[in-house]
Amino acid sequence: MITDPLGSENSSLKNLDSYAREIGFHSLGIARADRSPHAEKFQSWIDSGMHAGMEWLTRNTDRRLDPRKSLQAAKSIIMVNLPYSSKSDSHPTAPKIARYARGRDYHKVMKPMLQDLSNHISENGKWKTWYCVDASPILERDWAEISGLGWIGKNGLILNKEIGSWFFLGGIVTDRIFPVTQQITDHCGSCTRCLDACPTQAIIKPRTIDARKCISYWTIEHRGDLPADARLHNWLFGCDVCQEVCPWNTRPGRIDPPIHKDLEPRTPPESSEQIIDATHEEWLEMFAGTPVTRTGITGLKRNAQQIIQERNESPS
Ligand code: B12
Ligand code: SF4
Ligand code: SF4
Numbered sequence: 297m298i299t300d301p302l303g304s305e306n307s308s309l310k311n312l313d314s315y316a317r318e319i320g321f322h323s324l325g326i327a328r329a330d331r332s333p334h335a336e337k338f339q340s341w342i343d344s345g346m347h348a349g350m351e352w353l354t355r356n357t358d359r360r361l362d363p364r365k366s367l368q369a370a371k372s373i374i375m376v377n378l379p380y381s382s383k384s385d386s387h388p389t390a391p392k393i394a395r396y397a398r399g400r401d402y403h404k405v406m407k408p409m410l411q412d413l414s415n416h417i418s419e420n421g422k423w424k425t426w427y428c429v430d431a432s433p434i435l436e437r438d439w440a441e442i443s444g445l446g447w448i449g450k451n452g453l454i455l456n457k458e459i460g461s462w463f464f465l466g467g468i469v470t471d472r473i474f475p476v477t478q479q480i481t482d483h484c485g486s487c488t489r490c491l492d493a494c495p496t497q498a499i500i501k502p503r504t505i506d507a508r509k510c511i512s513y514w515t516i517e518h519r520g521d522l523p524a525d526a527r528l529h530n531w532l533f534g535c536d537v538c539q540e541v542c543p544w545n546t547r548p549g550r551i552d553p554p555i556h557k558d559l560e561p562r563t564p565p566e567s568s569e570q571i572i573d574a575t576h577e578e579w580l581e582m583f584a585g586t587p588v589t590r591t592g593i594t595g596l597k598r599n600a601q602q603i604i605q606e607r608n609e610s611p612s
């Protein structure tokens with residue numbers, strides 16, 4: 297992983313790498329701060345409307361496409377990943393919740409960890425740092441790819457040869473110079489399992505997801521009524537199909553890394569009816585502190601209602 301033969305620089309990198317692991321991250325990669333390598337792809341994705349109702353993605357474009365606009369004189373981008381549980385829910389007919397959302401909200405879990413790593417990097421304020429997890433205007437997957445954390449799979453997710461894709465990304469932009477780590481090559485080969493399995497054909501071509509068709513978008517981000525042609529295929533919140541079918545997540549030699557204790561999955565709901573009937577207190581009991589609260593109780597009931605409607609349309 298560590299590639300620059302830079303003597304003392306390299307020892308500070310080794311130190312950073314082991315500190316990140318001590319905090320609980322799985323791995324760390326470093327890229328030179330620059331304009332995002334896929335900036336043009338992002339812009340054409342927005343221009344063709346594939347961001348659906350996520351208007352927030354059209355804001356702060358300068359910063360999103362160039363992290364040096366978020367931290368002046370930025371030199372390095374440090375990317376880390378934090379695994380979540382890959383276990384599938386035991387109840388096959390219950391409405392499904394994406395694996396990432398079954399434990400405590402990862403933003404809450406990762407922010408203190410990133411703050412800790414930032415303090416380590418800044419050496420008591422000697423260097424500037426700016427950290428991000430998900431919500432900030434930065435293309436996290438671009439930097440995860442360049443820094444060698446994994447490659448961008450045809451399902452759009454960062455894949456790591458050892459642990460697959462069941463992890464979150466976080467990053468720290470800094471004006472401190474670290475030697476960069478090596479980018480790894482694409483290992484999707486001729487596989488097309490994710491494109492073939494997506495229930496709504498949302499992966500319109502390798503590495504391009506049309507959010508207007510994506511169950512994850514509908515169930516998490518879409519506000520108001522669902523479009524008449526939306527089908528949730530029993531997903532109550534998020535969707536994992538394009539990861540479930542990926543051989544890098546299913547192969548026998550894959551390592552299931554240890555999970556941060558706060559990310560341990562909670563007991564999932566048993567039925568969509570349980571969601572429809574839930575009082576505000578029951579909803580909080582089931583989901584408070586998890587990413588599922590993003591939809592609010594009304595959004596989740598909307599999703600549950602849609603699942604019931606689809607079941608009634610084609611009873612099995
Ligand atoms: C908006 C968003 C969504 C939207 C839009 C999806 C999307 N593909 O962008 C919705 C709500 C649908 C979504 C869903 C999910 N998301 Co999301 N999402 C984001 C967010 C906030 C921004 C992503 C973005 O900028 N998209 C813009 C478009 C243009 O990206 P894109 O289509 O993938 O194209 C990029 C690359 O693929 C590349 N590219 C395009 N074409 C080509 C061609 C080649 C040859 C190459 C090499 C590259 C390349 O260039 C583009 C620009 O970077 C990021 C966090 C962040 N700040 O980065 C999390 C993030 C990407 N999401 C994440 C997760 C976990 C998910 C879900 C798995 C959740 C779930 N289980 O429901 C699904 C997966 C859906 C999927 N297959 O992508 C994780 C991914 C972790 C990982 N291992 O990769 C992130 C990084 C959040 C985090 N911090 O952990 N997400
Ligand atoms: S998250 Fe689901 S709907 Fe979205 S691209 Fe992946 S398989 Fe398709
Ligand atoms: S399912 Fe196949 S094509 Fe899709 S991301 Fe995994 S390896 Fe790549």
